[in-house]
Amino acid sequence: MSGDENISGELTERLVRSPCPEAPPVLQRLAGEAGVCFNGKAPWDIQVHDPQVYERILGQGSLGLGEAYMDGLWDAREPDELFNRLLRADIEARLPLRLRLQLLAVTLRQRLFNLQSRGRAFQVGEQHYDTGNDVFSVMLDPTMSYSCGYWRHAGDLAQAQHDKLDLICRKLELRPGEHLLDIGCGWGGLARHAARYFNVEVTGITVSREQQAWAQERCRGLPVRIELMDYRDLQGRYDKLVSVGMFEHVGPRNYAEYFDTALRLLKDEGLFLLHSIGIYATSRTVDPWLDRYIFPNGKLPSAQEIADILDNRFIIEDWHNFGPDYDRTLMAWWENFDTAWPQLEARYSKRFYRMWKYYLLSCAGFFRSCQGQLWQLVLSKRGRDGIYRSLR
Known part of the structure; x- marks a missing residue:
């Protein structure tokens, strides 16, 4: 039971x-x-x-x-x-x-207020992503991917997440020896995949101490470095950039600085893949329950907001929406969490159980209703040589 x-x-x-x-x-x-x-x-x-x-x-x-x-x-x-x-x-x-x-x-x-300022940047890590690696490890797939899977050819969550990671690396046209920057690297699933299968060096950043510790352990022996830091403090130049499920925490007041930082970090011939939840129409409202209990200071972008801020900054090489896949991903997470609850209930309250259930299933309904979208954008600097061929 x-x-x-x-x-x-x-x-x-x-x-x-x-x-x-x-x-x-x-x-x-x-x-x-x-x-x-x-x-x-x-x-x-x-x-x-x-x-x-x-x-x-x-x-x-x-x-x-x-x-x-x-x-x-x-x-x-x-x-x-x-x-x-x-x-x-x-x-x-x-x-x-x-x-x-x-x-x-x-x-x-x-x-x-700028709720996503440098001073507040680590709040979501401390409140949500540091909840407990025991919770996330039983809920997620073996890659520890905490973002939408790609279900086009997948029959289960593990395959959907593997396919998502592989799709990202292929969309970025990763080549052996390149240096990939992963902004919001989570538990290191993408960094590990890119280093193992595409022979690239990876620098990943996160605002969660728990994620950093686990990602460092999972990527041990690979050319991967995981740092605890805010994206605004990044330095250097990278062949490719990727950000998966992090842009939702940036906030409209910081969109310009976020993309200007990406422009500064990306080499002229590079590519930047942005993987983000979006909302079907621009909205100034934030769900107060999610803001208080799950993702403090978060704000979902609309397509118009992204397009406006990219104007005169990046070329949009590709814009891929597979929002319905998030419904299926969330339902798989819920099934995993519910099945594993007997392993967790000694450490977490019934109220936590119901909070987590409400979070996962209300979000599944959000994507099923088509209010929620899931976008992957491939961006480049103007003047980049060659023609980009979109992948699905």
Whole structure:
């Protein structure tokens, strides 16, 4: 029996003992527009275990919804499909004024302060990426890739991540003896792959001490150097640049400096591959629950924002979207995490379990709804010799 079944069983018993009143009309209306019911029979319906849920949603919007889930006040058999339906119906645009004000508060914080400054650069590493290598090691594939897999020819997560790493290296046209800079190297999966199979030297940087330590161990004996540092402090010149799943932490106030740094670091004949989550339309809002509990200070870019900042900086040689693959990747991570929970529960609370479940499955719904995109851009400097041939 999974940890989820144990926890859900306890909550179902509470529900039987104490049935909850109906949801307020405004919440019934909003949910109904997405084809969702409170205490309905569909697997994506919200099963309320405590009427506090309604107060939290009305008082704190999506933050209250997420915290109420962490506290065990509601459930759904398929939270991923619940969020797919809510996002496809664009519920956020239909929120009453008092709920929109909750989003406005986070938005103003993003606009008034540089939340991705040098002084804040390591916060996401300390809060999220340093959560525990035991959690990530059971959830991820053997390469420890914490980004979208490439499922075009893959039947499982391990193959999808291997194919993604190989695709990146081939898109970069890596040649033996070149020096690759990996900005946001994670646990060293791409650095290890590039050094082993493409015979290149790799310098990787991360803002997570746990990632640095593990990446150094995994890359032992290879021409790979892993540094704990902010991208703005990088020096030198490199044949190729890559950044996988890091741009989401840069923030609009820093986009110009980020790409100017890349221009400074990249040799004139080099290539830069940017792998990033994107959002289908420019938005100034940030989900307050994700900002507080998972990725502090993060902000997803839109295609327009990226295109605008690249103007007169880089040539866009290729722009590849395989966003639906992230839904499948997240569902695979969830299955791995849930299966391995008995190995972890002595060290982590039930609230952590529910937080992690909410994170993975709400994000799966985000990509399934097509609000979330996954882009790989190949960039070059103007004047680079030769013609770039796109790969898929």
